[in-house]
Amino acid sequence: MNLADITLFLPLLAGIALVVWPGLGRAFALVASGGVFVLALAMFLLHPKEGIAYLTQAPLLGPAGIYYAVGLDNAGMFLWLAVTLTVFLGVWMAPAPLRMVGYALMMETGLLGIFASLDLVLFYVFFEFTLIPALLMLGLYGGRERMQALYTFALFTLVGSLPMLAAILAARFLGGAESFLIGDLQNHPLKGVAASWVFLGFFFALAVKTPLFPLHAWLPGFHQQNHPSGLADAMGTLYKVGIFAFFRWAMPIAPEGFQGLQPLLLTLAAFTAIYAAWAAWGAKDWKNLLAYGGISHMGLAAIGLFSGTAEGAVGALFLLGASFIYTGGMFLFVGLLFERTGTMEIGPVRGLAKSAPALAALGMILVMSMIGLPGLAGFPGEFMALLGAYKASPWLTFIAFLSIIAAAAYALTAYQKVFHESENRAVPDLTPREWGFAVGVVAAIALLGLYPKLFTQLLQPLAKAFAALFGGAA
């Protein structure tokens, strides 16, 4: 029992409490999520910055070799910060019903668990558990066609992740490990055909959650139907953990399987990036736009990771964490727009920049971060991913990064249609509470964009070790 365990389960308990007694109020939710963020921050500051810290290991199903093993290395710590901050901002910001906030908090535990698990089964548990609050949020607070979206979301997730369970079991027994602990599994990497099958098993689940074409199809509907406050969407964004799971589990456990599929994976990632960015151009409303935009970014992260290089891995992880914040922030921002205009559509309401300049400025920063403007959070990750990917396949990199042009096109078009052009509706500018959100998200984006070293230097050793698995120059 240490700080990690407390931080991990605090949101779950708070969430349950909030769902059972919504009378606890928003302040309770704020204290809980803020406390979790502060704890994560404190853990980051106290973290030795190498190896795994805050380790807890206890048998969960001892005879079966399943452990409750939780700990944080630099990558986990970085993503914890990103997740806790985003959740805090979401709770702070979103005009969501209190019970829904409770579900979001419960989901936070799942997400933190995904990044902290050092036992593959435990990882799977958190991976799947996270689905439940997400479903509840969608099902209880979603739009009119939420059931369709809910089934799609749930089935994609489950159909994907159950083969992963098979792969998890196979990874241990075919590899000859005695337990599902990460060290044990990595010391028994799979060989030959077994590696391919196991990797493929992982692939389906993680491709759904990355998401990669064509398994991304659930995502737009998921966002489309979720509560307009954007909290659920932000949480959904955090649920895109495929990249991390590839990095932490699938690729190190079955390196040969990965290498066999690498050309295909790179192609898929590149195609996802350009396809989604392009489709986003056709989107008529914010949620679809952000959904496809987010998919496109993950395509870029994926091509970086699948390059099997250190740069690519650093880029992918950094982009993942950064996109948690800016895409999550963007969804919350859209919720804020919806609160003012009552529509998610891009077009009917125009020229908001005139009556709400601060709102527009916040939007501009988020949009620019989304399209990877250097100096903001989106760039370092994208760039490192590009450097890595270029080593693996220049042409696919070219295709994938065509998406940054499309990104500029869709993001700026949407921004212009809402904030620029002649004003047809005056809306109130940021309230003090929203200013708080704006300061938080902009500070995070600027920090990540201007001083990425803070985190990249921590991710780099992990990435080097990762790249060494694939014979890449470390």
Add this chain to the structure above:
Amino acid sequence: MNLWLVTSALMFAIGAFGVLTRRTAILVFLSVELMLNSANLALIAFAKMYGSLDAQTVALFVIAIAAAEVAVGLGLIVAIFRRRESTGVDELQGLKG
């Protein structure tokens, strides 16, 4: 090749045939009894081959079991008859899908 085992197998099959083709509950059940007895015949045949009293004892148990089954089964048939005025099995298909 043991005559009684062959006979037993044939009886078992005939009983099974009866279960499938008989259309009142009583007769279906009667066919099941035939199958039970075919099993008993096989037991006794094996008992003879192995000189095993155990098998004969088991056959005795089987008779007791059959008796118990018959008691409940006939009771059930009677109870249903009281309600439906019929013992046909093909009419009982309100539950399906």
Add this chain to the structure above:
Amino acid sequence: MGFWEILAAALLLVTALLVVTARNAVHAALALIANFLVLAGVYIALDARFLGLVQVIVYAGAIVVLFLFVIMLLSAAQADVGINPLSRLTPVAALGAIALAAVLIVATRNPPASQPVGNLNGGLPQAIGPVLYGPWLYALLAVGFLLLVATVAAVALVQPDKPLDALTDEEKARHTPASKEEVRR
């Protein structure tokens, strides 16, 4: 394989066939009794004398008679009621039965051990008794329990429902043929 054996086997099969084909349920039950009597003879011939007697007394004499009794009671002698909705099942059943018989015959063609390992002592009660109350005591107790179960179960089944005025409203509703429940469906 003597004449008597073959005759007995033939009788067994003929009566069995009668059981499953007789148009009249009473005939079928009688055929079953005949079958059991032959079977009892075979048991005795196979050194299972006590069992043969039990077969006659309990099975043929009590159980099947019970069947007959019920058939009479329910006036259910008619074997074919209404139209057969599954008429195509008969050839399938025949084929299946033949296949089943064939499989079982093939399986029992070569039993592994052919040397008797023990002495049956003619399967007399003196021989059965020690076995029954020795190694099989537990099973005997269990069978005893089973018979208790069967008794209570049968009683529970056939005892008349409570008089109507002792029923709650809900139960009354259930006991009218078209109950609320069925309407809902």
Add this chain to the structure above:
Amino acid sequence: MGWLLLLTILLPLLGFVLLGLFGKRMKEPLPGVIASGLVLASLVLGAVLLAGGGAQWAIPDWLPGIAFSLNLDHLSGLMLLIVTGVGFLIHVYAIGYMHADAGFSRFFAYLNLFIAMMLTLVLADNYVVMFIGWEGVGLASYLLIGFWYQDRVNADSARKAFIVNRIGDLGFLLGMGLLWAMFGTLGISEINAKLEENLFIPAGLGLAAFLLFAGAVGKSAQVPLMVWLPDAMAGPTPVSALIHAATMVTAGVYLLARSSFLYINVPEVSLWIAILGLLTAIYGALSAFGQQDIKRIVAYSTLSQLGFMFVAAGMGAYWIALFHVLTHAFFKALLFMASGSVIHALGGEQDIRKMGGMWRYLPQTRWHALVGALALGGFPLLSGFWSKDAILYSTLFYSVNSSVVFYVLLLATAFLTAMYSMRWFVTVFLGQYRGHEHPHESPKVMLFPNHLLALGAVFIGFIGLPEPFPNLLEGFLAPNLAHLEYEKPSLTLEWTLVLISALVALAGLYLGYRFFQQKVMPTWYARFAQASEHSFYVDQVYNTFLVNPLKSLGSLLFDGDKGLLGGFGWLGTLTAGIGSLLARLETGYIRFYAAGLLIGAVLLLIWGVTR
């Protein structure tokens, strides 16, 4: 001391943050004063540092293996001076120009952001850092073009500029990817050092050079990515002067110069640079003739002049390219700000058909305009003359790419330049006023910067005189540029060429002066002017064949993606269908069940005996 270098960037950035957050609460000239003061501070700081022999500063491993490094050497120093110097003047000018605009403080915030980003770009000693500035100035440009965003045209133009630039930026990014793969570093000095010390040329260097060049093409609006620049005139005039004439658009040239060690090794890429530059020069010059917007004429002239610079860079004459950047910064800024004064005088009117006769109304601006137009047209001894002449010289002698074809075509373009610059001057300042406003001269705060710029436009050319005069600029830049050995022509030949270009310029100016005072134009010209007004329909072609199809494809993909989901749904329906078929096996018949059970049993048994 290195941190002072960072301060040159941070000062204007501070201005951006301050004005962005609190500008709204400041009274009118204050934001302008703060902004201008911070740029001036940057200028002074930069100049002091440069005088002190330059400076370096870095955050190592800003990204893994990539340092955030700044380097102030002569090359970046020159650019720094142009950016902050001209930038300062334009800031001051804007105090007057933007007077009473609702977004006064916002404007200066953006301008300061631009300066900060431009300084990042020029001071960068790492391609990534340069790219930060590169896209940063793009952002500032986007914000400033769309400054009056309520007008849809402005917003569209801003967006167009950003997106087109992104196309080039992709090239830049990929170029960096390739450099990283080849060298394992993106430090500019490091790569230069490696290229200098290694005799062998890594394979793929040409591709890297080409990809970087693609970035330059976007930023400097070269063919085929030139379409955004004329539209960018939608921004306030100081913006056009600062960003779309003096500084940002020359960033492409600066990139080539910074990477001269790379390009010197790949003459085939340089040839492409020169060819595209030439095309741009001709295209810009021809398009300038038909424009009716006072700023668009200048914009096309900028396009054309940028083409000149690229030709020089393609020839390997990097110092000449920078020379032209320098002179161009002065005279083009001057032209724009003079245009701004005219627009200001006419209450926002930009159509030259509603101008004319300004000579009478604007007693000071008229001189600014004249100097600017003459310098652009290459009037002898003005700054534009010297730099343009140097470019023409380079096309003949400088490198393997030098060729008479370039010379002749460029000379013809120079002739055209002189003509349309006269057209601009004649139509606006001479003749009768054709509008209905009451023109008035600009306030002092706008005139003062123009005085200084005009001085520069006249005299700055003298720092780069041909032999035998001392050439200050070449010597100044030499340590930071790749050096190309070439056979120098005799002095006679050199000065003959000077004479030829002077004559051509004078001829062009005179002809333009006469031609555009005619009341009725000849038909061939009218037809040409119409095509020219539409920039030879390049935008339309792009829209028809590129933009609209891509947009439609976007919608198609978006809708198609829903279909994809439907495809998965079909899978679900199939499963459910099989399910209900299976469920129908539960027929309710006991005998059917028994049959199912027994058949299952028999099959298993058959397997058992036959296996």
Add this chain to the structure above:
Amino acid sequence: MIPLLILSSAATVLTLLALWIPVRATKWLTAGTLIAAIGAILVGWNQPAEYFGGLLRWDSLAQGLTLVALLGVLWAVVIGRHQGERLEYYLLALYTATGMLLMASTPNLVVILIALEALSLPLYVLATWRKDERSYEAGLKYFLLGALSAAIFLYGIALHFGATGSFNVGVAGSGTLYVVAMVLLLIGLAFKASMVPFHWWTPDVYQGSPTGVSLLMATAVKAAAFAALVRLTSEGLPAWGTALAATIVLTLVLGNLGALAQTEAKRLLAYSSIAHAGYVGVGLFSATGGPAISFYLLTYLLGTGLAFAVLSAISNGNVPYHRLRGLLGRDRLLGVGFGLALLSLAGLPPFPGFWGKLLVFLEGAKAGQYGLLVLALVTSAIAAYYYLRLFSLAVLSRPLEHEAEEKPSGVLPPWATATTASGTARWAMTLALGLIAALGILPFLGYRAFAAGQPNPAARVPITTNLSITSPSEGAEVPAGGFSLQGTGQPGETLEVYDGTTRLGTVTVGQNGGWLFVPQPVPSPGTHTYQVRRAGQAGGPSVRVKVAAP
């Protein structure tokens, strides 16, 4: 032994006593007996013993599955609502419980058959308990098919005896006769466990029977049947392997796909129970599958028991889907209970159903049954859909107006809202919810008990940090002789350090996961590439440094 004594004597005594005492008392005496028996099982936990010459084998499998079965019966007794509260209901429940205990605790095929009858006969009767057409139909179907399967099982006993000369399970054998005997025995038990194609009765009977009885069939009977199956399949994998695998494949496919077409909740749970039998079946392939199967059935009992309890609170008869709409809004406890039950049945972590599935599949993987495993998992995903449909109806949808007006009936505890669940049932459900939560978060509570005696494979496996070189950084310039290589690795492991292709030496990783190596001899000026490798591996992380001249 003691649980058996408690149950059988109580059953006998109560048979007589019940005639004189009120029905309610019978109910509570029955419940008390079951609780006492459960308590006795727990007291004597993990003390294996044999009685009656081995006919009663009271091992951990028997204990575990008896426990599950008795819990199931207890659950049915507590939550059941029965017409007219007839005393025989409780007697029969007690009989069937005794039968299950007999079945779970014997290795003898004959006793299994007797137990099979002892547990089935009461069920045949209980199935008819609603005394309406459907109920009788259910009873007769169950009875006739049950009798048929008993005959098949009996024939299997005869042939098994013929093949092995033994009436005990777990005897190895060979030859066609043995295979056929095993297959026949499997069929007899698969029938009770409702595995395809011997499952036919299941949907009809579940739907027609009173809800409490369906619950009994789904949980307790399955536990007893699987106890016998585990014992039966402990030997002779070649004989029954393929047959069982085929059965499981059919079970998984038909159970899950068939459920998709259902519109009535009890029928759906019937199909789900078929499907679950398939999942459990996967565990039969492993010799050590007993604990996992026990645990699975316990979790299944909790999930499906809770679901049936909720259905029984809604109606003793059929529950078409639309009656579940907005259940959460109408009654929080029922809604939450139903929702959790479905999630657990669907096997979503961290609910117990997941752990059960995981453990069973683990056994399958151990046995190398990957084909079955993948099929089981894919079909679980299909299963998720129908559970989710019910879940979304009951939990996520708002009630239709006329449904919301349904009036409560009966005396309810103060914290109850509009439903028909009795107070006892509500307490029981709350308890079950607590158990689900506890087992979900702390699965070892249950599993460790079942797996008592099995060794932990590794008390503590060190968690590796990745092998890496952290210092100097790539491309760094270092003074010759004045630098060291540092990095991370798995504590205690020995690494080899290379300079290019030259092996410089080894270094042992310290307990903190870090290592330090000083290259000797002093490297020459110039570029060096240092690499560390794990023993026996050809590659590892490397770093390129420029060594400056001293």
